Amino acid sequence: MSHSLDYFDATHHEVRQRVRGFVERQVKPYVEIWEAQGEFPEELYRLAAEAGVLAVGYPECYGGTGGDLFAKIACVEELMRCGSAGVVAGLGSLDISIPPILFLGTEEQKMRFVPPVLKGNRISALGVTEPGAGSDVAAISTTAVRQGDHYVVHGSKLFITSGLRANQLTCAVRTGGEGYHGISLLVIDSGHPGSSVSKKLEKMGWLSSDTAQIFLDGCRVPVENLIGEEGKGFYAIMENFQNERLHLSIMANMTAQLALEESITYVREKAAPSRPAPTLQGTYHKLADMATLVEASREFVYRVAAKMNSGQRQVMEISMAKNFSCMVSDYVTEEATQIHGREGCLRRCLVERLCRDNRILSIGGGTREIMKEVISKLLIDS
Numbered sequence: 001m002s003h004s005l006d007y008f009d010a011t012h013h014e015v016r017q018r019v020r021g022f023v024e025r026q027v028k029p030y031v032e033i034w035e036a037q038g039e040f041p042e043e044l045y046r047l048a049a050e051a052g053v054l055a056v057g058y059p060e061c062y063g064g065t066g067g068d069l070f071a072k073i074a075c076v077e078e079l080m081r082c083g084s085a086g087v088v089a090g091l092g093s094l095d096i097s098i099p100p101i102l103f104l105g106t107e108e109q110k111m112r113f114v115p116p117v118l119k120g121n122r123i124s125a126l127g128v129t130e131p132g133a134g135s136d137v138a139a140i141s142t143t144a145v146r147q148g149d150h151y152v153v154h155g156s157k158l159f160i161t162s163g164l165r166a167n168q169l170t171c172a173v174r175t176g177g178e179g180y181h182g183i184s185l186l187v188i189d190s191g192h193p194g195s196s197v198s199k200k201l202e203k204m205g206w207l208s209s210d211t212a213q214i215f216l217d218g219c220r221v222p223v224e225n226l227i228g229e230e231g232k233g234f235y236a237i238m239e240n241f242q243n244e245r246l247h248l249s250i251m252a253n254m255t256a257q258l259a260l261e262e263s264i265t266y267v268r269e270k271a272a273p274s275r276p277a278p279t280l281q282g283t284y285h286k287l288a289d290m291a292t293l294v295e296a297s298r299e300f301v302y303r304v305a306a307k308m309n310s311g312q313r314q315v316m317e318i319s320m321a322k323n324f325s326c327m328v329s330d331y332v333t334e335e336a337t338q339i340h341g342r343e344g345c346l347r348r349c350l351v352e353r354l355c356r357d358n359r360i361l362s363i364g365g366g367t368r369e370i371m372k373e374v375i376s377k378l379l380i381d382s
């Protein structure tokens, strides 16, 4: 896998080495066990923090190690080399739940909610999705009614990554009327009375990440936990989606990259020595197509990221990048399974896990169809 020198400098390389070391020592040897158990140990958050992995890309004043979008990209790419998107999603739940606090929160809130998470002492999750509201975020029905110096919250949040273990939930609630204007953000502590969690949801992929439903039954949250003004939550959630979509695009590219690498190894070591040469041409051509698409997708996503890094709004382009990278990872994981034949159907085969984990990428963070809605609206309106 070649990295363009235009995008990555020495500081990014240092992040890459640091995260690679963490993955080699603390993650890779245990991934198969965690996948079978359906979770990674909670201690991994602290180990990741000690290794300087969780804090990549966050401001130093809140306990971060600094760095731009390409530091984060280097970090996610190396984490994905562990072969389990579930581990990456579980450790990465802070990357969808902390940015809205940094975006809208007061200085006091940032100091209270961010450093403990970056140190691995507290686990943070994002609560937007509900049983009755997925793609249509503006339809959420969890209410937060102010009573004196508390909000009383009623409702539930579904499919929450790290939901089972999270100490704090950056949660979308309705403080006002219908539609997106009525949505606000509250940080809800798992210890607040009235908050409880379901059993872990059993998923097809991302097996190591815990995913749960959170019930908020008259949950009392201090007003100091309101992030930004009432009614500004939707705006922060939409802003947050841009980085999440970049994150998922990088995960898709790495899923495809790993599937390609596994396929090359399989062809070299198993298919080529055992099959007559004339029957191999189709397989070699599959590898050629897979490699071409992986290269194109990686360069496209880097280019969009570079524009985001320089402060340009890339709402349409990052939606295109997410759909394109997921299309490529769908194709490449499918072809990788085909190349592996029966081997690709076995649980112990990495390609099998990549296929299952991959399926979630074009659903989470905005589905393929919602990306097309965003792209087509911006095409027509501009």
Ligand SMILES: Cc1cc2nc3c(=O)[nH]c(=O)nc-3n(C[C@H](O)[C@H](O)[C@H](O)COP(=O)(O)OP(=O)(O)OC[C@H]3O[C@@H](n4cnc5c(N)ncnc54)[C@H](O)[C@@H]3O)c2cc1C
Pocket: 125, 126, 127, 128, 129, 133, 134, 135, 136, 158, 159, 160, 161, 162, 203, 206, 211, 360, 363, 364, 365, 366, 367, 368, 369, 370, 373
């Ligand atoms: C493993 C996993 C982890 C997740 N983690 C989190 C988390 O940490 N926090 C969180 O808040 N959420 C999380 N989610 C939820 C995720 O954000 C939603 O699944 C996603 O937004 C899609 O919503 P939905 O599943 O309800 O699908 P729906 O909105 O019900 O959509 C179903 C289908 O209809 C299509 N559709 C819906 N509306 C339209 C439309 N307007 N135009 C065209 N087609 C449409 C969709 O594209 C999709 O194909 C997670 C999901 C998964 C699978």
